[in-house]
Amino acid sequence: MVLGHPQLVKFLRLAYSAERVASFAYVGHAGSLRDADEIARVQKIEEDEWGHRRHVLEIMGQYDIPVSRWNELKYHVIGKVIGHNCYLIGRFVPYFFWGSWRVKTCANTLS
Numbered sequence: 001m002v003l004g005h006p007q008l009v010k011f012l013r014l015a016y017s018a019e020r021v022a023s024f025a026y027v028g029h030a031g032s033l034r035d036a037d038e039i040a041r042v043q044k045i046e047e048d049e050w051g052h053r054r055h056v057l058e059i060m061g062q063y064d065i066p067v068s069r070w071n072e073l074k075y076h077v078i079g080k081v082i083g084h085n086c087y088l089i090g091r092f093v094p095y096f097f098w099g100s101w102r103v104k105t106c107a108n109t110l111s
């Protein structure tokens, strides 16, 4: 089945790759924490993000939408940078960049 809505296709491809950014950010965040309960909660969120990614991929598969290799590369790098910032700078920068990026992405998607 083909989805005849180019903007939605573009959004799904972006969402799939962007979930990787979220997952990597939570990996870094969990790795920077010391409290075991807090780590477990963040790791649960990370698992949720990987689940979102699998769910988006299922939807893409239903409509034969290919994964964007460019988005995968780009958001892999962004996710790793954000995740590693947790070890270097603490919570503020990853939160700030993640929030800013998410707002920008949503604004671009809705425009």
Ligand SMILES: [Fe+2]
Binding pocket: 019, 022, 048, 049, 052, 053
């Ligand atoms: Fe997500």
